[in-house]
Amino acid sequence: MSNQNSKKVAFIGLGVMGYPMAGYLQQKGYQVTVYNRTTAKAEQWATQYKGNFADTPAKAAQGAELVFMCVGNDDDVRSIVYGEQGVLSGMHAGAVLVDHTTASADLARELAANAQQQSVGFLDAPVSGGQAGAENGVLTVMVGGEPAAFAKAEAAISCYSRCVKLLGPAGSGQLAKMVNQICIAGVVQGLAEALNFAQNAGLDGAAVVEVISQGAASSWQMQNRSLTMLDGKYDFGFAVDWMRKDLGIALAEARNNGSHLPVTALVDQFYSEVQQMGGKRWDTSSLLARLKR
Template sequence: MSIESKGKVAFIGLGVMGYPMAGYLQQKGYQVTVYNRTASKAAAWVKQYGGSHAATPAQAASDASLVFVCVGNDDDVRSVTYGDDGVLATMQPGSVLTDHTTASAELARELSKACSAKQVGFLDAPVSGGQAGAENGVLTVMLGGEPAAFDKAEAAIMSYARCAKLLGPAGSGQLAKMVNQICIAGVVQGLAEALNFAQNAGLDGAAVVEVISQGAASSWQMQNRSLTMLDGKYDFGFAVDWMRKDLGIALNEARKNGSHLPLTALVDQFYSEVQQMGGSRWDTSSLLARLKR
């Protein structure tokens, strides 16, 4: 039995996050047109999920009521948003642009103004949950923007999310993602030091984790990464390069708003050491590796 169409949407960027996110939209009944810089990836997505792919972001966004972007950084977002080939060239008044890229709050405010000039709604909507969260459709989405835009996009976003909350005006989603990454950086470093201590003390690390994960020391990182850390396996997950990008955004914002982030700055330096070890694409849990050199 076919699913009744919920309307035309566009999804720009089919990386490890965007590929399954766009897939959930198609599966939930939206008519999805995708664009990816590497066209073969877009063709593979269409073969797997259906829908269609376009040669440019502008073509993908044509006639779409909702446009989603999930690319690498501020400049990547601008490259698919502005100009003759950018989504704003064809988006119609009343449509909504949702940017899932982890980018700067400054960019979010810039895009909000650009969209407003075209009577297009805008939401900055970075996500948390990693590749597994995207593949399982259980992402957490932190949003900034106007309530009217959120009301139009919320149902579609919930196709691949378990929580989506509007936190304030444009930029608020990106600021919340910075809070998220600051928290994660400290937790992963603490877990790395704890596991290293346990092993140096002659304890069975896995057995210790089994016990302490039932108490106040537990965390998502402990539940999902401790065993792979103990095994020295890091060839998966959220890459160190991406984390350093995110922490750089947070540290830059902290300089603007007067926040002091000494632990975050220190962990960022530790991640630079992991990069120098050849771990640029390792999971962020690889902080333990630098303690074992």
């Protein structure tokens, strides 16, 4: 085991993304202590990966060179960072806090400033690739922060990623994730409309996808979601509730920087219709379902 990989690290949040991400760190030789609000999940992880768990974020962070977080939203992040039980109270000078949550750029800048007061580094590092990307260790990670902090964390982040890139100061990672979600929203809506058109025209949707996926129309969404969309299967992947949270963050930031996002705003409304149909936990590809009502 190398000195690099013998580092003590902590991972806070063991959802569908965090659970396997923390697992990869442990498998690659890092000494991982996890924390999860549901203790049974932390115990299960510790048993499966032969790691450790703590009963507070602060205890998980004690002695850790790197502390990773992957939770739900801005409020969730604040609840595990601040206070006597928060990770910052347990971190030592020179350690680095890495937030994999998709959250606001304002929060990233706030966390960076508060971490700096304790001589702790901070990186906002939202991910793309979904549950499958986390389980297969092939996530894309968009990072904001200082180069010195990135240098300390890059090797560890690479344990569950195929692309990790520092894009600028604190907040830059979150802004890049907004770009990512804006792109996805338009592509999924276009794919939903296309598949609906194909079926209404009497075409074999799967056969059409087989052909057009070899040309300029191809996309990750087409390659990975088109067949399940045709089958009306939406019980996996990235939930509509989370996509609406992400698009809300992007639309708010657009108002601040003067960007016009008419397609994104429209697709966000379409997702609200999916929620009203009972699809809050459906995969984001469920935009097709609203066209079939």
